[in-house]
Amino acid sequence: MKRIHLIYGSILGLCSILLSLALVSLVEGESKKPNVLFIVIDDMNDWTGFLGGHPQAMTPNMDSLARRGVNFTNAHCVVPACSPSRLALMYGVEPFNSGLYPFYKSIQILEPELAQFTSLPMLYKKNGYQTFGAGKVHHKSEFPEEEWTESFVSKKKKLVFNAKAGYRQGRSRKLAFCPTKNPLKDHHDYQVASFGVDVLSREHDDPFFLAVGIVKPHLPFVCPEPYFDLYDEPIQPPAIKADDLADVPWAGRAMSMNYIRHERDFRQDEAWEIVRRAYLACNSWVDYNVGRILEALAQSPYADNTIVVLWSDHGFHLGEKRSFKKFTLWEEATRVPFIIWDTRDGSAPLGRECKEAVSLINVYRTLADLSGLETPEYVDGVSLRPQLADPSIEIDEPAIITWGRGNYAIRDEDWRYIRYFDGSEELYSHQDDPNEWNNLAEMSEHEATKRYLASFLPEHEAPLIRTGIGLWNSVDADQPDLEKTKSIWAEINETLTPPLD
Numbered sequence: 269m270k271r272i273h274l275i276y277g278s279i280l281g282l283c284s285i286l287l288s289l290a291l292v293s294l295v296e297g298e299s300k301k302p303n304v305l306f307i308v309i310d311d312m313n314d315w316t317g318f319l320g321g322h323p324q325a326m327t328p329n330m331d332s333l334a335r336r337g338v339n340f341t342n343a344h345c346v347v348p349a350c351s352p353s354r355l356a357l358m359y360g361v362e363p364f365n366s367g368l369y370p371f372y373k374s375i376q377i378l379e380p381e382l383a384q385f386t387s388l389p390m391l392y393k394k395n396g397y398q399t400f401g402a403g404k405v406h407h408k409s410e411f412p413e414e415e416w417t418e419s420f421v422s423k424k425k426k427l428v429f430n431a432k433a434g435y436r437q438g439r440s441r442k443l444a445f446c447p448t449k450n451p452l453k454d455h456h457d458y459q460v461a462s463f464g465v466d467v468l469s470r471e472h473d474d475p476f477f478l479a480v481g482i483v484k485p486h487l488p489f490v491c492p493e494p495y496f497d498l499y500d501e502p503i504q505p506p507a508i509k510a511d512d513l514a515d516v517p518w519a520g521r522a523m524s525m526n527y528i529r530h531e532r533d534f535r536q537d538e539a540w541e542i543v544r545r546a547y548l549a550c551n552s553w554v555d556y557n558v559g560r561i562l563e564a565l566a567q568s569p570y571a572d573n574t575i576v577v578l579w580s581d582h583g584f585h586l587g588e589k590r591s592f593k594k595f596t597l598w599e600e601a602t603r604v605p606f607i608i609w610d611t612r613d614g615s616a617p618l619g620r621e622c623k624e625a626v627s628l629i630n631v632y633r634t635l636a637d638l639s640g641l642e643t644p645e646y647v648d649g650v651s652l653r654p655q656l657a658d659p660s661i662e663i664d665e666p667a668i669i670t671w672g673r674g675n676y677a678i679r680d681e682d683w684r685y686i687r688y689f690d691g692s693e694e695l696y697s698h699q700d701d702p703n704e705w706n707n708l709a710e711m712s713e714h715e716a717t718k719r720y721l722a723s724f725l726p727e728h729e730a731p732l733i734r735t736g737i738g739l740w741n742s743v744d745a746d747q748p749d750l751e752k753t754k755s756i757w758a759e760i761n762e763t764l765t766p767p768l769d
C-alpha cells in the first residue's frame with residue numbers, strides 16, 4: 269500500500285513538475301513572441317537581383333535576404349497604385365470588399381469607413397506589442413496616433429539635383445533622373461533606415477512590430493552619386509514591341525494613355541537610357557538602406573526571433589507596353605518583390621523560392637498566423653505559412669489585381685487574364701509569352717482557360733467609397749472616358765516614333 273502511495277506520489281510529483289515546466293515555457297513563449305520587421309518599398313518592380321527582371325540590377329543585400337528567407341518570385345500587388353495598395357495590405361481587405369479602389373487624400377478622412385477594420389500595426393499593438401513606424405508605411409507617411417508607440421517622419425531637406433549628370437524633363441522636380449549633391453543623411457530613406465537601426469539597437473522588454481517605409485525608387489529618380497556610378501556601362505533596354513498596344517482593348521489603352529506623353533518625350537530627348545539607369549541606381553540605393561537595417565538586426569539580440577517581411581506596393585513600367593509608371597493591369601505594374609524570412613527557423617535551407625502566383629493581400633493573415641495572433645474574421649487572403657515550410661506547396665487561388673471598380677487581372681502560374689469594366693479582355697500565356705505581347709483573348713481554343721480564370725473574378729463589388737478621393741486616376745479607371753483615350757491616341761500617334769500601331 270505504502271509503495272502504491274509512493275508511486276502515486278511520484279507520479280503526482282512528476283505531473284506537477286511537468287505542469288510547472290509547461291507553464292514556464294508558456295510564459296517564456298509568451299514573452300518570446302516573435303518581433304516583426306516590416307520593410308515597405310515604393311514603386312519597386314522586378315528590376316532586382318533576386319527577381320532577375322533586369323540583368324544589370326545590383327541589390328546584394330536584398331538578394332541575401334531572399335536567399336535566407338522565402339523569395340516569392342511571382343508575387344503581385346493588390347492594386348497597382350500607392351494609396352489603395354497600402355490600404356488593402358495594411359487593413360487586409362480587397363478593394364472589391366471595402367470599396368477603397370482609388371487614391372484617398374488621407375486615411376484620417378476615411379476614419380468612419382476604416383473603423384470596421386483593424387490595421388496590422390493596431391492588431392499587434394492590441395496584442396501587447398510595441399509598434400514603431402518610420403516613413404511611408406501608410407500612403408503619405410501618415411501615422412494614426414493610436415496605432416503606434418512611436419513614429420518617425422523624416423526631416424525634410426531640399427535635395428540639390430545634379431541634373432547635368434543625368435536628365436530632367438522641364439521644370440518639374442518630379443521628373444528628375446540624376447544624382448543628388450547632398451550628404452546621405454539629407455535623404456528620406458537614409459533617415460528612416462537610421463530610425464530602424466536605432467529601434468533595433470534598443471533593449472525591448474515587449475515584442476515589437478517595426479515598420480520602415482522607404483520611398484525610392486518612386487519619382488524623382490534621384491539618389492546619391494555612388495549609386496549612379498555603379499551603372500557606368502550602357503543600360504540594356506527591356507524588350508519592347510512597338511505596336512504592343514494594337515491588340516489591347518480601348519479600356520486597357522486608356523490606362524496606358526495617362527503617361528504616353530512622357531514615353532514620347534523620353535524618346536524624343538533620347539533619355540530612356542538615363543531614366544532606366546536612374547531607376548536602377550535608386551534600387552541600389554534602397555538596397556543599401558535595407559542592408560543597414562538588416563545588419564542592425566543581425567547585431568541585435570532579436571536576430572533569431574524576428575519575422576522579416578519585405579514588399580513593394582506595386583511595380584513600374586519603364587517603356588514596356590509603351591507605358592511609363594504604374595496604373596495598369598500588366599505584369600510590370602503588378603509584379604513586386606516579396607520576401608518573408610522567419611529567423612526562428614535557423615535550419616531552413618538557403619535559396620528557397622515559391623513560384624506560385626501570390627497576392628500581397630496574404631501578408632496580413634500570414635504575419636498574424638506566424639505571430640500567434642488571432643486574425644479578425646473579415647480579413648481576406650490566406651496564411652502562407654505552408655509555403656514558408658515548403659515553398660512547393662500549391663496555392664489554390666490565383667492572385668487578383670484590381671484597378672478601379674470593374675477592372676481586374678487574374679494571375680496564376682501560367683496565365684494573366686484581364687477583364688475590364690466594359691467586358692473587354694486580354695489573355696497572355698506566361699509560358700510562351702513572358703512579355704505579354706500577344707493577346708490571346710479572342711482565340712477560341714483558349715475559351716476554357718478564360719472561363720476558368722474568370723471564375724475567380726469577384727462575384728460582388730463593393731460600391732466605390734467616394735469620401736476624400738485624392739486623385740483622378742482610379743475614378744477614371746472606374747469609368748474611363750474612352751472617347752478621350754481615342755483622341756489622345758490619334759493625336760499622339762502622329763508624333764510618336766515608332767507609332768503605336
Ligand SMILES: [Ca+2]
Nearest residue numbers: 310311350581
Ligand atoms: Ca507606390
Ligand SMILES: [Ca+2]
Nearest residue numbers: 512515705706
Ligand atoms: Ca500586344
